[in-house]
Structures are given as C-alpha cells and as structure tokens.
Amino acid sequence: MNALLDDLQWRGLIAHSTDLDALGAHLDEGSVKFYVGFDPTAQSVHTGNLVQILLAKRLQDAGHQPFLLVGGATGLIGDPKESGERVMNSKELVHEWVDKIRSQVSRFVSFEGDNAATMVNNYDWTAEMSVLDFLRDVGKHFPVNRMLARDVVARRLEAGISYTEFSYVLLQSMDYRELNRRYGITMQTGGSDQWGNIAAGVELLRRSDQVRVHAMATPLLTKADGTKFGKTEAGTVWLDPSLTSPYAMYQFFLNAEDAKVVDYLKVFSFRSREEIEALERATLEAPFKREAQRALADDVTDIVHGRAERDAAVAASGAIFGRGELGELSEATLASVLSEVGGSQVDSDATVVDALVAAGVVESKGAARRAIAEGGAYLNNERIEDADLVLAPEALLHGRYAVLRRGRKTVGIAERI
Structure with a gap:
C-alpha cells in the first residue's frame, strides 16, 4: 500500500x-489535488474540524495540493441533522462566518510552493445557477429511492424533513463536480458523518462526466464511554481563542483519558510512530506521570495557538496550583483561567472569606474560616493568616484577580469589581 495511506491507517x-x-x-502518480469542505454553521471551527484540517496538512506535507472550501452556499442550507430542521441563518451572518472560518483554516496549510493551498467558496458557482439548470444538470442524476435510503433522511422521514435539507446532498455533490471541472481535483476528504454526501459526489462525477475520482473519510472521535469528543460541560472546544482560550484548550487535552490519549495523539500530533509508541508504553507503565497527556496538550496548543500561548497555558496551570509565579501571568491569561476553573466577582469591600466562597473553593463562610484556621487556605499562593483581610487592589493580581486555593488541588478565582 501507499506509504502515506499506511501511516493514515495506523x-x-x-x-x-x-x-x-x-x-x-493515484497518490503514487504524483501530486494530487484534493479538497475538504467546511460549512459556516458557526463563527468558528472546532476540534472535530481540526481532524480534517490536520489531515489536509499531512497530505500537503506529503506533496499533494489542498483546496479548502468554505461553504458560503451550503452553509445557507445546512446538512440535515438527526435532531430536526436547522435554523436558517441570514445571508449576511453566513457570509460573515465564511470570512472568519476562511481566516481560521488558512493558518494551518501553506499557500506557497509547487503544491500551494487554494481557498474556494461554493457560493461563487452556486449563487447564479438557475433552478432549471440545477434540476436538469444535477437533479436528474440522483435517484430519489437512494436519497430516501440515506440514514439521516430515513430517520427524519417520520418526523418530517424539508425539501431544502433533503436536497443538500445535491449541492455538496455538485461542489466535487465543479472543482473537478475547474481545477482537476480528484480526491475529497471529510468526516465519516459526511460519507454519504462525499460518496454521492463521486457517483455524480461518474454518472454525469464519466470521470473516476477518489474519496476518504475519517472516523468521528469519541471518548471512552462512546460520547462525542470535543465537548465539555461549558460546550464545544472551539479553535477561536475568544470562544475557547488557549488555557482552556490546553486543559481539555491535558485531561484526556488514559484509554484514549494515544488515539488522540495519533490524530492530532505530528510525532513519529516511534515517539507515540514510546508514549503509549509510558502510559501503560506509569499513567500517573501523564506523559502522553502533556505531549498531546503541548502539541495541539502549539499547532492551534503557537508556542508562546502554550507556554503561558503551562505556566498558568502550574502557578495556580502553587508550582509557579502567579505574578508573571498576564491579565488575559488570568481571565481565561477564571472562565475555566470557575469563580465569581466580589465587591470592593469583600474579605478573603467572601472570596473563598465566591471562588467556589469552600461551600460556606464557616468552612472558609476553618480552612484558614487550619492553615490550608491560600491567596495568590500565600497562606492566609487573617480571615478578616480585605481584598485591596495592591494585594491582587493586576489589581483585580485573587487566586484562592484550599490545600493542593481545590482552586478558584475571584475578581474584584
């Protein structure tokens, strides 16, 4: 088998x-033009999309040419969901999201060299197409019985599915044909939840143009319990730092389960097989050291946000638990920690007892006073001696943040207003 495919399978x-x-x-013949699509159904891509983005980078690093499609047209419709009809966003909002996602995904591939990446938008060839042309040139190649047999359509039939969502597969299939005609693209990649749409595009090219093209889909990542990967109690893990901070992303991957961390390393890291197998052995032999988790968190944060943000996340992770200098953390980093570990705002006349409760470190003022009396309560990594101490600005980080800790592991942040 082709060496690249062998690595991807591993x-x-x-x-x-x-x-x-x-x-x-086909891949052995030379540089292959391939594409992967991203629909702007939100203002940012997320960790699930990152699988596709990094696959595109792997293919480009192997000498193949990526075309990154942002679906300005398909994003106006939306792929059918099993839970029911999507809410249709306005054209203005979708076009705004197109620009944001284009900017995000373009950071991960190179736009220089012989196999430079290209950005495309399916709105360019869809917006001016007439209904008659669409039905005659695309619709006639899609047997309705096969469309009805698609899993998501079959599950939606009883509750109902609009013709708009039912016809989404035609639009995505038309993308593959248009890209093949315009640029000579002969391979499409995507997630396994898109396989029906991807395969339909392959079939459309065979039926309408008598052209043989290729496709592959990645599996959907899951946690050990089978639930979807990339979700937290706070919601989706986004690549946009204004939605998910670098610190929060670092913590998310640092907390990967032992049973799944090696699988995630294979997908999200560019480490060699030998390096990953060594980390797998380390996880089996000394899981408490969490070497694989640290490698995973380091690599993903580096890739998405850069080394400086990763270093800041590592410093913050250590400092809030008393293993580093809190005073060196930036205000932005502390704000992201606040949103991640939990906490609340306190009034200007609040005491450390009030702050311990507000930060979620203890359940009550009585518990706060007991923790202080026992010598187990800390403000900005300094043991609290006086339960009546008022949180003056000079005692806080950047004049407003108080990192509260009870013992070694229970941490929260209060913000003085």
Whole structure:
C-alpha cells in the first residue's frame, strides 16, 4: 500500500474510502489535488474540524495540493441533522462566518510552493445557477429511492424533513463536480458523518462526466464511554481563542483519558510512530506521570495557538496550583483561567472569606474560616493568616484577580469589581 495511506491507517484516520488500492496508486502518480469542505454553521471551527484540517496538512506535507472550501452556499442550507430542521441563518451572518472560518483554516496549510493551498467558496458557482439548470444538470442524476435510503433522511422521514435539507446532498455533490471541472481535483476528504454526501459526489462525477475520482473519510472521535469528543460541560472546544482560550484548550487535552490519549495523539500530533509508541508504553507503565497527556496538550496548543500561548497555558496551570509565579501571568491569561476553573466577582469591600466562597473553593463562610484556621487556605499562593483581610487592589493580581486555593488541588478565582 501507499506509504502515506499506511501511516493514515495506523493513525486511525481512515474510516471509509473508495477503492484503497486505486487511491494508493493515484497518490503514487504524483501530486494530487484534493479538497475538504467546511460549512459556516458557526463563527468558528472546532476540534472535530481540526481532524480534517490536520489531515489536509499531512497530505500537503506529503506533496499533494489542498483546496479548502468554505461553504458560503451550503452553509445557507445546512446538512440535515438527526435532531430536526436547522435554523436558517441570514445571508449576511453566513457570509460573515465564511470570512472568519476562511481566516481560521488558512493558518494551518501553506499557500506557497509547487503544491500551494487554494481557498474556494461554493457560493461563487452556486449563487447564479438557475433552478432549471440545477434540476436538469444535477437533479436528474440522483435517484430519489437512494436519497430516501440515506440514514439521516430515513430517520427524519417520520418526523418530517424539508425539501431544502433533503436536497443538500445535491449541492455538496455538485461542489466535487465543479472543482473537478475547474481545477482537476480528484480526491475529497471529510468526516465519516459526511460519507454519504462525499460518496454521492463521486457517483455524480461518474454518472454525469464519466470521470473516476477518489474519496476518504475519517472516523468521528469519541471518548471512552462512546460520547462525542470535543465537548465539555461549558460546550464545544472551539479553535477561536475568544470562544475557547488557549488555557482552556490546553486543559481539555491535558485531561484526556488514559484509554484514549494515544488515539488522540495519533490524530492530532505530528510525532513519529516511534515517539507515540514510546508514549503509549509510558502510559501503560506509569499513567500517573501523564506523559502522553502533556505531549498531546503541548502539541495541539502549539499547532492551534503557537508556542508562546502554550507556554503561558503551562505556566498558568502550574502557578495556580502553587508550582509557579502567579505574578508573571498576564491579565488575559488570568481571565481565561477564571472562565475555566470557575469563580465569581466580589465587591470592593469583600474579605478573603467572601472570596473563598465566591471562588467556589469552600461551600460556606464557616468552612472558609476553618480552612484558614487550619492553615490550608491560600491567596495568590500565600497562606492566609487573617480571615478578616480585605481584598485591596495592591494585594491582587493586576489589581483585580485573587487566586484562592484550599490545600493542593481545590482552586478558584475571584475578581474584584
């Protein structure tokens, strides 16, 4: 098999594909033009999309040419959801999100060299197409019985599905045909939840243009209990730092389960097989050291936000638990820690007892006073001696933040207003 596909299989990145032998032979012929699409259904891409983005980078690093499609047209419709009809966003909002997502995904691939990446928007070839042309040139190639058999459509039929969402597969399939005609693209990648749409595009090209093209899909990542990866109690882990801070992203990957951390390393890290296998052994032999988790958190935060933000996240992680200098943390980093570990605002005349409760470190003022009396309560890593101490600005980080800790592990932040 092709060496690239062999590595992708080892990393668990191939869930579905057209003929793998034919795909491998195609990749061996030279630089292949491929595409992956992102619909602007939110203002940011997330960790699930990052799987596709990094796959595109792996393919580009192997000499192939990526085309990154942002769906200005398909984003106006929305792929059918199992839970019911999507809310249709305004054109203005979708176009705004297109620009944001284009900017985000373009940071991960190179736009220079012989296999430079290209950004495309399917609104460019869809917006001016007439209904008659769409029905004659695209719709006639889609048997309704096969469309009805699609899993998501079949599950939605009883409750109801609009013609708009039912026809989404035609739009995405048309993208593959248009990109093949315009640029000679012969491979599409995506997530396994998109495999029905991806395969339909392959079939459309075979039926309408008598062209053979290729496709592959990655599996959807899950946690050990089978639930979807990339969700926290606070919600989706976004790549936009204004939605998910670098500190929060670092903590998310640092907390990866032992049972899944090696799987995540294979997908999100560019470490070699030998390095990952060594981390796998370390996890089995000394899981308490969490070497694989630290490597995963380091690598993902580096890739998404850069080394400086990763260093800040590591410093913050250590400092709030008493293993570093809190005074060196920036105000932005402390704000992100506040949103991640929990806490609340306190009035200007609040005492450390009030702050311990507000930060969620203790349940009551009585418990706060007991912790202080026992010598187990800390303000900005300094043991609290006086339960009546008022949180004056000069005693706080950046004049407003109080990192409160009880013992070694219970931490929260209060912000003085």
